[in-house]
Every structure is written in C-alpha cells, then in structure tokens.
Amino acid sequence: MTLTNRALATESWNEAEAIDRAKQGDAEAFAFLYHRHKRRVYSLCLRMTGNTAEADDLAQEAFLQLFRKIATFRGESAFSTWLHRLSVNVVLMHLRRKGLPEVSLEETTEPTQEDGPKRDIGSPDLALIGSVDRVNLERAIHRLPPGYRTIFVLHDMEGYEHNEIAEMIRCSIGNSKSQLHKARMKLRDLLQLPHTQGAARS
C-alpha cells in the first residue's frame, strides 16, 4: 500500500478502530494515535517541565509506554484520560529520577535576591489586573520552582483534584493544598515583578 493510500485509509478511522488495530501491531494505527494526541501530550510535558528538551524526551517516553501497554487498554476510561494519566506519571517519574523534590518544603514565597527587594505580599497598590495576560502567565509558570509548578499545573490547569494529586505525588492532601497556595502566591510575586512584565513586552 502506498503512503498516500495508507493516509487515505486512516482518514476514515475512528479512535476505537485505531486502538484495536494498534493492539494488533498495525503501524498506521500507531501513527494515527500518535498524531491525534501528540500536541496534548507534548503540551503537558512542556508545562510540567518548563523545558523543551525535557518535554521532547518525556513525550517520546510517554508514547513508547503507551504503545507498549496498549494491549492492556480495556476502555474502562476514555483513551485520552488513560494517556493523560500515563503521561503525567512519566513526567513525575522523571522528576523523581532527577532528584528534584516534587513538593519542596523549603520553598517559600519570599522573593529571592534576584527577584528584588522584599515587598509586603498583598499590598493593594500592586494589583495584578492587566499584567496577567497569556504571555506573562506562561512565563511566570515556567519560572516557578519545579515542585510548585507540578502542583499548580496539575490542579489549576489540568483539573486534577487534591486527592488525585496526593496519590500521584505521594504526599498528603493537606500538603497538596498547602503547596498549591504557595505556588499561587509565588506566581503572584512573579507577575508583579517589573522585569517579568518588561520581558513579556520585548
């Protein structure tokens, strides 16, 4: 079958059919599933690591694990949910291997020297209205310490509940809540920094 013919054949597939075919080792089915979900998985990896090189490797690893395990997919949850959870686990495993604390108890919301002089958190003249555009927020999320970023992305962006996060991160629900609060406070700090906003404008 030529490439064009194969591409035409896969156009008519639905996901369930592709999954069944992938379970049989059909190369085109794997390609179909990869291209259907690659952006979602890659974006997740990028958000959680804040690093394109790591995101590349982790997306690769997530799809390899997916395809190795696809025969075990029984359809009890949506395929996309299954893949998403698998991808999150791949990233978390990576963070563990790197030795980075997923939940840093050392992190505080105090500005570092690099962040400039200490300010009173909550000062009403530093309201964020206007500074929380997409670019600024993305930059600030990337600048979060890894432990904070993980919790923030999982809860506030990916929609996981604290009990799910606690299970994935292997921490208590209270710790997940506490770290989420600290992550938001840190973001608030970062979004109020003049150089963060200046960088976004350039």
Added chain:
Amino acid sequence: MSDCESFDTALAASPDLNRLARRARAHAGSCRRCAALLRDLELIVERAASLAANASEPDPPPQLWDQIRRQLEKEGVIHANGRTTPRRAKPRPKSGGGPLPRLVHSTPRSGG
C-alpha cells in the same frame, strides 16, 4: 491572631477560593490588603484555567515520531512494513530495552 493572619491561614488551608470560609470572605470585604490578595489569586486561577483551555498546543519536533517508530520496530511492537500482524508478547528488560536515543535538535531551542 489578627483578622489578616486568620485570612491568610484560611486561604492556605483551603485553596479552593469558591469555598473560602464565610468569615474570611467577609474580612476581605472590609480589608484592602486581603481584598487585593483574594482578587489577585482569583485572577490567577481564572487565567490559568483559561490558558489551559484555550492555549494553542505546540507540535512536538517532527523527528519525534520517527524516533518512537524506530524504537517500537526494534522492540517488535510494530512492524516496519506496516502489515497487520498479531503482536507476540516479548520479554523486555526492565529498562525498557536500553537507553533511548535523545532527540538531537537540528536548531537550538530555548530551554524555557
């Protein structure tokens, strides 16, 4: 403990802003500092959700699929010629078949 400290404690204990204790929310109604803090956090949460829902999801590098496919072919998970053939379970080492080649970027990509 001052009302502001109580407010901070309530926020940290229950970061679900919609379920913030009534007393803490009432305090924010009469305190500029805590009102600003609550407003900022609500804004961050709202914008983050919006970012997740609406952000354009970037494509991974084009060579990623080739890397994945080559590795799966090497492991016998998929077949190089695209035939549909039942896959046999094949024992693999715990490491997943040895270290995977890292992607080599042809152009520099930012680390952030």
